[in-house]
Amino acid sequence: MNEELRHLLENCLANGSEEDLLVIKQLLEGVQNKIHLNRRTYIDGILHMEPRFEQDSCEITIPISPMIHNNLDIVHGGITATVLDTSMGVLANRLLPEGYGAVTNQLNIHYIAPGIGDTLRCRAEVIHQGTKTMVISGEAYRSDGKKIAHATGTFFMIKKP
Amino acid sequence: MNEELRHLLENCLANGSEEDLLVIKQLLEGVQNKIHLNRRTYIDGILHMEPRFEQDSCEITIPISPMIHNNLDIVHGGITATVLDTSMGVLANRLLPEGYGAVTNQLNIHYIAPGIGDTLRCRAEVIHQGTKTMVISGEAYRSDGKKIAHATGTFFMIKKP
Amino acid sequence: MNEELRHLLENCLANGSEEDLLVIKQLLEGVQNKIHLNRRTYIDGILHMEPRFEQDSCEITIPISPMIHNNLDIVHGGITATVLDTSMGVLANRLLPEGYGAVTNQLNIHYIAPGIGDTLRCRAEVIHQGTKTMVISGEAYRSDGKKIAHATGTFFMIKKP
Amino acid sequence: MNEELRHLLENCLANGSEEDLLVIKQLLEGVQNKIHLNRRTYIDGILHMEPRFEQDSCEITIPISPMIHNNLDIVHGGITATVLDTSMGVLANRLLPEGYGAVTNQLNIHYIAPGIGDTLRCRAEVIHQGTKTMVISGEAYRSDGKKIAHATGTFFMIKKP
Numbered sequence: 261m262n263e264e265l266r267h268l269l270e271n272c273l274a275n276g277s278e279e280d281l282l283v284i285k286q287l288l289e290g291v292q293n294k295i296h297l298n299r300r301t302y303i304d305g306i307l308h309m310e311p312r313f314e315q316d317s318c319e320i321t322i323p324i325s326p327m328i329h330n331n332l333d334i335v336h337g338g339i340t341a342t343v344l345d346t347s348m349g350v351l352a353n354r355l356l357p358e359g360y361g362a363v364t365n366q367l368n369i370h371y372i373a374p375g376i377g378d379t380l381r382c383r384a385e386v387i388h389q390g391t392k393t394m395v396i397s398g399e400a401y402r403s404d405g406k407k408i409a410h411a412t413g414t415f416f417m418i419k420k421p
Numbered sequence: 422m423n424e425e426l427r428h429l430l431e432n433c434l435a436n437g438s439e440e441d442l443l444v445i446k447q448l449l450e451g452v453q454n455k456i457h458l459n460r461r462t463y464i465d466g467i468l469h470m471e472p473r474f475e476q477d478s479c480e481i482t483i484p485i486s487p488m489i490h491n492n493l494d495i496v497h498g499g500i501t502a503t504v505l506d507t508s509m510g511v512l513a514n515r516l517l518p519e520g521y522g523a524v525t526n527q528l529n530i531h532y533i534a535p536g537i538g539d540t541l542r543c544r545a546e547v548i549h550q551g552t553k554t555m556v557i558s559g560e561a562y563r564s565d566g567k568k569i570a571h572a573t574g575t576f577f578m579i580k581k582p
Numbered sequence: 583m584n585e586e587l588r589h590l591l592e593n594c595l596a597n598g599s600e601e602d603l604l605v606i607k608q609l610l611e612g613v614q615n616k617i618h619l620n621r622r623t624y625i626d627g628i629l630h631m632e633p634r635f636e637q638d639s640c641e642i643t644i645p646i647s648p649m650i651h652n653n654l655d656i657v658h659g660g661i662t663a664t665v666l667d668t669s670m671g672v673l674a675n676r677l678l679p680e681g682y683g684a685v686t687n688q689l690n691i692h693y694i695a696p697g698i699g700d701t702l703r704c705r706a707e708v709i710h711q712g713t714k715t716m717v718i719s720g721e722a723y724r725s726d727g728k729k730i731a732h733a734t735g736t737f738f739m740i741k742k743p
Numbered sequence: 744m745n746e747e748l749r750h751l752l753e754n755c756l757a758n759g760s761e762e763d764l765l766v767i768k769q770l771l772e773g774v775q776n777k778i779h780l781n782r783r784t785y786i787d788g789i790l791h792m793e794p795r796f797e798q799d800s801c802e803i804t805i806p807i808s809p810m811i812h813n814n815l816d817i818v819h820g821g822i823t824a825t826v827l828d829t830s831m832g833v834l835a836n837r838l839l840p841e842g843y844g845a846v847t848n849q850l851n852i853h854y855i856a857p858g859i860g861d862t863l864r865c866r867a868e869v870i871h872q873g874t875k876t877m878v879i880s881g882e883a884y885r886s887d888g889k890k891i892a893h894a895t896g897t898f899f900m901i902k903k904p
Binding site (some may be wrong): 261264265266269271272273275276277278280281282283284285287288289291292294295296300301302303306321326328330331332336337338339341342343344345346348360363364365366367368369370371390417 | 422423425426427428429430432433434435436438439441442444445446448449450452453455456461462463464467487488489490491492493497498499500502503505506507508510522524525526527528531533540578
């Protein structure tokens with residue numbers, strides 16, 4: 261496997277553009293984050309997601325690069341959805357008692373403006389905390405402060421096995 | 422840069438688990454896809470998304486691996502959203518006249534069952550095609566045939582610059 | 583009370599337009615439906631909602647009149663929502679075991695075309711039936727066959743008291 | 744027509760319960776509101792909707808009675824949708840330049856708690872005001888202050904004919 265990976269990398273180095281190499285750097289650093297910083301998931305590591313909590317809210321800010329662009333060279337709506345869902349889900353989990361986990365049951369996203377600039381910041385807040393479900397809102401902002409998306413979601417509380 | 426990337430890879434090879442290396446393989450192959458197969462985006466390449474069209478529908482099937490798992494070891498809801506949004510957007514774009522592009526205005530997703538198994542297959546269909554907007558549905562299935570998500574979205578048609 | 587109601591009616595007869603009187607006719611007939619036909623609710627009676635079941639679907643067709651118009655003289659979006667939600671909820675209830683009821687947890691509606699013409703027909707189908715929730719779709723059509731709205735909703739199954 | 748309406752009313756008076764007569768009172772008063780107070784629509788009149796504006800928000804409070812109950816004797820979700828949609832649409836219209844109107848393109852509602860008590864109060868606020876669309880949020884509260892629903896919607900701005 262090691263040789264295969266070295267070979268793959270050399271092939272990319274030989275044929276890739278500068279942008280391709282920058283993306284490879286981010287991807288490898290993402291896996292390194294997973295290995296060394298004990299990130300929960302590869303997606304967390306690769307997108308450089310690091311939740312920050314305040315009273316009743318959770319924020320995740322990630323760098324914007326071509327790695328997460330769509331074919332119009334703006335942030336892919338699926339990535340915005342991923343960071344929104346993660347910030348909302350992480351907040352939901354934090355509010356649950358020990359032994360319970362939160363899963364997304366439904367997610368609605370309004371896309372408002374193109375995701376451009378240096379960073380994408382998502383902020384989740386609680387709309388409703390019930391005994392079986394939570395409703396959470398999430399807002400996504402770009403580095404110039406403009407709101408680019410607004411989401412609401414229903415999260416189910418489940419007892420962990 | 423080349424030396425930096427080689428160094429990064431060696432660090433991962435030295436410290437990573439078998440799973441970590443498999444994920445690196447998928448990531449590097451993903452960038453290679455972007456370079457050689459002219460995939461539209463890094464996300465397309467990394468997730469191995471390849472749209473297949475039929476009459477009025479579009480399907481994208483991707484492999485499931487730990488790379489796209491959440492912390493419960495099932496497919497991250499944001500990845501399901503990404504593949505749904507992509508299949509729906511690609512279908513919308515295909516139906517537009519030359520010189521126009523489709524952007525997601527709103528996306529609603531019902532998560533129905535955990536994303537497990539070998540593959541995730543998303544299928545988009547047109548609900549409504551108007552003069553300025555389209556409403557598209559998307560359904561996500563896992564390899565055992567179970568539906569794991571159902572989405573609808575509004576897409577705006579914009580004149581490309 | 584009887585005298586008060588007679589007085590109210592006479593006041594309307596003296597000052598109302600022909601359209602006002604037609605609306606009063608529909609309203610009084612609606613309450614009569616509730617009294618004599620044992621409709622479940624006043625809303626059912628007033629809107630003349632009568633569910634029709636087929637295998638795995640439920641249809642409700644109501645007459646369109648100025649009574650349910652918005653200020654643009656098309657069917658009020660809230661009425662479309664009411665008939666969609668009712669057809670979807672009635673279907674959900676029909677699929678439940680004895681002693682259980684279904685309540686709407688979340689409802690998403692895409693409005694596609696203006697509600698004009700003689701009738702509004704809503705058709706609900708099951709997308710997913712789980713052990714605790716159901717996902718149901720609903721489509722609204724006008725009498726010329728054009729689809730005017732598309733909805734999906736999550737329904738919770740609850741044990742009746 | 745006048746005789747027909749009088750006959751209809753007498754039939755209801757003869758066979759209706761006390762609750763039936765109270766509902767008839769509300770319905771006739773609703774039409775009277777439309778006639779005398781120049782309410783925009785019969786729905787506005789019957790539900791007794793009266794928008795109140797503050798800086799960047801709009802509130803509508805309506806009385807709760809059996810007239811708007813579902814078969815579980817709580818406010819019908821379609822009525823909550825109607826009042827939410829109306830408060831959101833009225834706010835959107837107020838923010839538009841002369842000669843333009845707002846139509847609901849998409850509406851997503853989370854139902855949180857049963858609609859009981861004396862009144863239903865809906866409050867709409869602007870999330871995003873663009874050049875062609877607006878995203879508006881709406882929250883519904885009952886008289887004890889509990890939030891019963893949270894909505895977001897996309898409104899299109901159209902030039903009036």
